Amino acid sequence: MSRNLILGLCLSSLVLLAALISFVWTPYSHAALNIPAKLQTPSLQHWFGTDHFGRDMFSMIMVGARTSIAVATVAVGIGMTLGVPLGLTAAARKGSWLDEVIMRGNDMVFAFPSLVIAILITAVFGAGAINAIIAIGIFNIPVFARITRGAALSLWEREFILAARVSGKGAARISAEHILPNVANLLIVQGTIQFSLGILAEAGLSYVGLGAQPPTPSWGRMLADAQTMVSFAPHLALIPGFAIIVTVLGLNLLGDGLRDWLDPRIRVARA
Amino acid sequence: MLRYSLKRLISLILSLAVASVVIFTVIEVAPGDPATFMLGVNAQPDTLAALRAELGLDASKLQRYVDWVGGMLTGDFGTSYTYRTPVSQMIADRMWVSLPLALYALTLSTLIAFPAGIYAAARRGKPGDLAVMGATQLGIAVPNFWFAMMLVLIFAINLRWFNAGGFAGWDNGLWTGLQSLTLPAIALALPQAAILARVMRSALLDILGEDFMRTARAKGLSRRQALWRHGMRNALIPVLTIIGLQFSFLLAGSIIIEQVFYLPGLGRLVFQAISARDLIVVESVVMLLVFAVITVNFLVDLAYAAVDPRLRSRT
């Protein structure tokens, strides 16, 4: 195991652990207002200090991790469960109208950045964490479809697929039995990368008010709240920022490490 | 080449057509009646009807779609529900903030990423490479709007080199305008530059392993000459793809960054429109953003053909 993998694993599990523990324990209630204790800098009582309402930042970061992870998990889940079958289908029917429709559809979705999707959804249905999930999830579909199709296409050229066809196996069976297991590594690595992008996107969306709404704590909202106070209470902005950086860095290192560990030839798409 | 460009152009027009249908349909699904929203629930039925007629809301859905698209083609984006002013005018003002910001950031990102990626690839495995890769690893992880806040904190609040926000406008000269966009552009560009530098590096490293690079060396080219004369143009092919994708991220990013710097761009406009349920503004801004993304990707397709002769002759 490489250094990347170990460091990435440590950072990612740290964040995951914080999110899980927050269900049963946080130092303070993340929602409890305590105006007299507002805007404290980090101390032994409040490890990450307090915000303008005197809420404990450490507790808010822990609960915020929950939001980030939940949004990113579901968004990657949406992308994978829809994108991978689409990619497999397109590859199995390469050159057919079905392939053409799937790929043109992909291009179409790529023309809508997740922020734009979020804007549309919010304009129509109002704001909420669900919007962020759907917007990021929709954007993940073509990412997974494209990368699955690309990898599957080169596999379809291989002779072991021809051998399977000679053994009477159909496209669906070959996709499940031979193609999917051989693209699994790639999907795991890409999934990690998309997860980190999901965390970043969720933070951006909540920052502009298109994501999680109060009282649900989220790192992006914490940053939006901090903006006007950054000159006299910089820790309000620094701490959620570091939380995002640590999480995303950890996931990226984990992805790179997994790639080197599973198969160094894997190419991930990062954009 | 002509045939290829023509094909891409047709595909561009088709994409725009589909995008407009999608956007129109989603906005149509929105619950509530804009006229009621504008006049309040206690409005008189005949006033409502009159407003509906004025806004063209009483026509059939198909008719309204055709009107909308036809209007956009002639530069008429309709009338804002809340401000009662032409949407095209509102957009035109804001566009000259958001679009230059995205392009400025794209330029910066490319200017930073190319040298960094080439430097790292040429020194693969050496300290210089490791330093660049470490920096980019960090750069990818930094949210651009948070980075923007930090830039404001350091360069505007503490050092006072720049204004903390606001836009000086283009009327006072190009430089003044660019100056107020510089911090936002840096905030947008650096994280994207980190990605692009990594892509550039790995594209170059891939090319270094190609047979034709060995051929070039056998002709008497040094490592460096082979990299510049034969590696570069081939490495541009994957890099162009990412540049095309990045534009859409930068455009989306600029909408977010505008909030940090209080820039009067499309982002401010669209967020105000959302809270005012001014759907016609949302609809037009979204269409404009999608139009920009699709057009940039069309330009990237053309750039591909300029770089790769195989595309020019095929199909």
Place this chain on the structure above:
Amino acid sequence: MSLLQIENLSLAIHGVDILRDVSLSIDPGQIVAVTGESGSGKSMTALTVMQLQPNGAVAEGSVLLDGQELLNHPEAEMCRLRGASIGMVFQEPMTALNPVKTIGDQVMETILIHKAMPRNQARDRTQEVLTRVGLPVDRLPLSRYPHELSGGQRQRVVIAMAIALRPKLLIADEPTTALDVTTQAQILDLLKGLVTEYGMGLLMITHDLAVVSEMADQIVVMRRGEVVEADATADLLRNMQHPYTRMLFEASGHHVILPEVPQTYPLLEVANVVRDYRLPRKRLFDAPGQHRAVDQVSFTLNKGERLGLVGESGCGKSTLTRAILGLEEIQQGEILLDGQPVFSSHKPNLDVRRRMQVVFQDPFGSFNPRHRVARLITEPFHLLNTPPTGSDRQDRVAEILKAVGLRADDATKYIHEFSGGQRQRIAIARALIIRPELILFDEAVSALDVSVRAQILDLLAELCAAYDLTYLFISHDLSVVRTITDRVLVMQAGQIVEQGETEHVFGDPQHSYTRALIAAAPQLPEIGKGAA
């Protein structure tokens, strides 16, 4: 003094010995061929002369070019020598040229990089040298890109780049391995002509002993990084000293004896088969073009017969193979196995499919790397209505692995644990396990080293006797087809131009194309009798 003098050259890459005490020398106007199987270090020897060995390589000994030591020569000096004093031609013409630069620019670069002459003269020299290698500028302008050229033409461009400055030494690393046999003959002629005309020394790396015997003045045989034998060609052929050399030559011309074909009935009947591919439209509103890959092909394969199918790349033999296997539908004609169509109502006919199997060329690509051998070779059981299960299945696996010369406990291993030859045995096991009536061998021994190829051919002959095999053996390699088949079809541009008893067709070819093929194929001299 020799032009190139390699003495006691040893090379280690990251501590692993690649070359040990290699010595050889080349005089001006002389062709020296270095030959051996994969892993013999022959290509690495060539790269070391160019000083282009991979990172982490440490070389000892001496490589003298015109008396000048090249080992550890400063890199800037080497750049001056490469292209000017030493030219090199590589194996893969498809990838050896930069796809985004014109061929003119790439050839001219050799001249310009060495500042040998001003640009306008360089342009004239480029035209001259391209004409010399058989690509006259009036037919192939300098502005063409590599993808617009055939493989043979690209190899000519690579040669033109290598000889543009008339180097004293030309190194050719498997220059014809990727080419068809008729193209190979032309390229070999070209190289020979250049050597005589320019008085160059040619260091030729090749695994093909027939090519070696026809081309070389001197032969150097290598194995596992060492020279086992080196001598003038005529002497070496007359009197081989080393058993490995003898084994190589014997394996290259390996003959097997097939059992007699019993009197039988037609098993596979192919009648007037046509397979068209759609081509992209040339103009936007034109009808799409058609490429006829297989054109009115008819033949019959009898039960128990071994039929060969030879032809060059692009002749349609792979398309025909796919059509017979029922992987692709044909446009006209019919393909019947024992009277039943392989494709019925646009679907592959399962009844027919379970009576056919195939062995492919690539011993590395024909297996799913994530499955164990038992699962790999039982994949055809999918075709059976009642596949064997439990111990019955295990017995079948064990039996078939033994039949192809492997062990029963190999069933639990993964494919990466086997060598190329063993993988090809596993591929044969997979084809045999459902006891098909017909097996297609699609270039099944083409990727193997000669010694391994000989073993696989022996195995086939054994299996013919044990299992009454009927097969169609598709190959571009005439010598293999000659020994492993009873009858042969010669295919050119989608058509069967000649068919008949193998010995008859090879001994007395009727069609001009067959004659050209046989004439172009380098002949292995009869060992012990000296070269021609």
